[in-house]
Amino acid sequence: MPTHDEMVRVVERYVEAFDHNDPEMVVALFAADGTVEDPVGTPAHKGTEAIRAFYTRSMKSTPKLTLEGPVRTAADFAAFAFSVRLNFGGEKKIDVIDTFRFNEEGKVVEMRAYFSPQNMQGFD
């Protein structure tokens, strides 16, 4: 099982991938059979190709992530609060909490994103 510090580092790499607008940096963090449920309640994207397609699409709006407080870990999970700012058309901001579940190799096997329209500002 990855350590606290290893899980935190993966979260930091995830944030950096958005700074670089580099979907492959994100793909590299996931297990080949990983799932992405973003937001929670929508169908999961499963496997490398689906995850690549999802993040390639997501990064078209050049979102930038800012961690809001320390990364929490528990067993094989990390949970972290962050805000997303989108570049197009002024100040758009989304408040999100993600959870990552890790496998023994320290790859993300399950990502879940918690946010709703009420967590979005500047979209009207």
Place this chain on the structure above:
Amino acid sequence: MPTHDEMVRVVERYVEAFDHNDPEMVVALFAADGTVEDPVGTPAHKGTEAIRAFYTRSMKSTPKLTLEGPVRTAADFAAFAFSVRLNFGGEKKIDVIDTFRFNEEGKVVEMRAYFSPQNMQGFD
């Protein structure tokens, strides 16, 4: 399904219950068959009696909760970052993220708490 605002109100009541050091206020937020996994990776407390016993024990150290940023919701879930401060023997602080899953009646059916020893300060 409860609305965003209804789920946020339950989270606020949860925080207030700790302000009042009142386990019954917490118990009232949970469904009769609700589960509490605190922290994630430990055996869940299931059902009203187990939940009451857990929170009665937890409140012995008079923890006070402070929300850190807005409550996020998605489908039937709320996720929220907070810090816990404990009264005994100086400044002890734990950074936590909780998720609540709700039933149709707006009661919490599943609580999961994400934190590890690395999220604790002042305990040595």
